[in-house]
Amino acid sequence: MKKSILLLEDDYELAETLKELLELDDYQVTLVHNGNDAIDASYEKSYGIYIFDINVPDMSGIELLKSLRYADDKTPTIFISALVDLNSISEAFEVGGDDYLKKPFFPQELLIRVNAKFAQSKKSIEYKNLKYFPDTKELYNNDKIVSLGEVQECLCDVFMHNIGRVVDKTILMDCLTKPSDATLRVALNKFKHSTDLEIKNIRGVGYILEKS
Missing domain, CATH: 1.10.10.10 (Winged helix-like DNA-binding domain superfamily/Winged helix DNA-binding domain)
Structure with a gap:
């Protein structure tokens, strides 16, 4: 699996913090701030992992992943969201999400989960x-x-x-x-x-x- 990540986050400050942290760990990060740009980015190249916020402009992260899964895109996906109700969490996994991280969280925690996800997929x-x-x-x-x-x-x-x-x-x-x-x-x-x-x-x- 490639060490490349598509990060969808509309909080600019948090997005830059996460991008910098991931890049310090040698990941290639494409950062977008809305659902439409995320769709375009996913079609332009393949990624090792998606990190999607849920409440973003144009379309939610859940709607975005649902569209990608319909297009037979099986890229592992980690959701990050301030939504903590069970319905949102359940829907995130139902559409094909692999992990769910509730805001606020320590950026290092996301890095730990990303590293674990890539480690799982190294067996080839x-x-x-x-x-x-x-x-x-x-x-x-x-x-x-x-x-x-x-x-x-x-x-x-x-x-x-x-x-x-x-x-x-x-x-x-x-x-x-x-x-x-x-x-x-x-x-x-x-x-x-x-x-x-x-x-x-x-x-x-x-x-x-x-x-x-």
């Missing part, structure tokens, strides 16, 4: 020029994220955990919404096209991603 499986992070289901090709649909994401997880081993066809069928031999062939072809992986068919047995 590397294969040739690909790097796969099982915890976040993210695949990178030469440090650029590869966009995978739900089926391809499932296939990727299976093959990256079974490099050099033949995977039974029935296991791969579990990745499909309407399993059939024809559908599996189509799904595998799309997956190979997206990742440039050479997956071989072992006739009558299954498929294998051979060791590099």
Whole structure:
């Protein structure tokens, strides 16, 4: 996971304090003050973590994350907010938030949580020029994220955990919404096209991603 952060905070003084603290710990921080700018920033590049305040101009941090999750953006997200009611906290996690920090807080506490989140995602499986992070289901090709649909994401997880081993066809069928031999062939072809992986068919047995 890249050590880059998108920080959405409309309190300018707090935003600059957090940005400075994170940058002192070698994080690259993109700072925005409203929901629309956060949307634009998230489309311009990929980030390792989002830090979103909830009550911000244009759209709330919760609405923002909901839109990003609908767009299949799985970037880990920490909410920071003065809202302490259970409904707000519950909604923040329901839309896909990973952590929630109530204001006021010590800036160092946010840094501790960010460091922990990045540490969780450092475990990766590397294969040739690909790097796969099982915890976040993210695949990178030469440090650029590869966009995978739900089926391809499932296939990727299976093959990256079974490099050099033949995977039974029935296991791969579990990745499909309407399993059939024809559908599996189509799904595998799309997956190979997206990742440039050479997956071989072992006739009558299954498929294998051979060791590099």
